[in-house]
Amino acid sequence: MDFNAAPCLAEQIADYLGDLIIRGHLQPGERIQEVKVTKELKVSRGSVREALLLLERRYLVQNVPRKGAIVATLTHTDIRGLYNLLGCLYALLGRDVVETWQTEEDLLPFDALIAEIEAAAFANDSDKLFCLSFGFSNVAKKLVGNTFLNQTLENLRPVFSRIYYQIVNHDPNELIFIADFLKKSMQLVRARAADENRELVKQYFERQCQVALSLYPDLGQTDKKIIS
Incomplete structure (x- = not known):
């Protein structure tokens, strides 16, 4: 039997938020509030934080010290x-x-x-x-x-x-x-x-x-x- 691992929760969250950014529903410079995402998706805050790190590697989010995650601005x-x-x-x-x-x-x-x-x-x-x-x-x-x-x-x-x-x-x-x-x-x-x-x-x-x-x-x- 073949084993097909499902995407981890953080990847699913990252894909969801990434799609919102790609389609312009989240605008450049807009803050992504961890608590709000946690409540909307009914997931843990740790999973959201991991997802935001994934999005940073995808050049869609910037994690700013003391400010949190914001949608990356493209110059x-x-x-x-x-x-x-x-x-x-x-x-x-x-x-x-x-x-x-x-x-x-x-x-x-x-x-x-x-x-x-x-x-x-x-x-x-x-x-x-x-x-x-x-x-x-x-x-x-x-x-x-x-x-x-x-x-x-x-x-x-x-x-x-x-x-x-x-x-x-x-x-x-x-x-x-x-x-x-x-x-x-x-x-x-x-x-x-x-x-x-x-x-x-x-x-x-x-x-x-x-x-x-x-x-x-x-x-x-x-x-x-x-x-x-």
């Missing part, structure tokens, strides 16, 4: 740094997909997801497209099987999700752009055009960074180019 420097890294990591993932796939059967899951993503984009279903986009990258990670790359991307997923959720809900045209990008990327993967795909991914993240910067207030950081 323009943070956003540029994140997208600089994401552009490099996803370019590596794309290269590995080009080098790894062997038969058309390997690419069928991508094709199915692209069809669903296009349908969600044309239906202006931002929530569905948001989820399917990460499903697309999950299929790529599974195909490639690069443990270290996969774990790094997974560690960055919560903070990336927070920005990405705002982007897909910002403008319906963004949904079409994302669907078109994924479709073009898969065409290049099929053609084993690794260099062209790398450039496409780089341009995609450069553009999305600029959209993200327009959605978050400038806290006074000096402008820097995202990807050199």
Whole structure:
């Protein structure tokens, strides 16, 4: 019999609070009151504290001495740094997909997801497209099987999700752009055009960074180019 360990209570609490942050129900700088969360979820204060530590590692919460946990604020420097890294990591993932796939059967899951993503984009279903986009990258990670790359991307997923959720809900045209990008990327993967795909991914993240910067207030950081 297989043993499937259920997520610990602290992880469940962290996922719940993290989703509230990602979807904007908890705003940057807003204090997360341990007592309030304890009462609302009917859990122990120790589990809530452990969950807040997990959220800090996910870059969603800051634990401030004598003040407690607050929703992390993303500066323009943070956003540029994140997208600089994401552009490099996803370019590596794309290269590995080009080098790894062997038969058309390997690419069928991508094709199915692209069809669903296009349908969600044309239906202006931002929530569905948001989820399917990460499903697309999950299929790529599974195909490639690069443990270290996969774990790094997974560690960055919560903070990336927070920005990405705002982007897909910002403008319906963004949904079409994302669907078109994924479709073009898969065409290049099929053609084993690794260099062209790398450039496409780089341009995609450069553009999305600029959209993200327009959605978050400038806290006074000096402008820097995202990807050199």
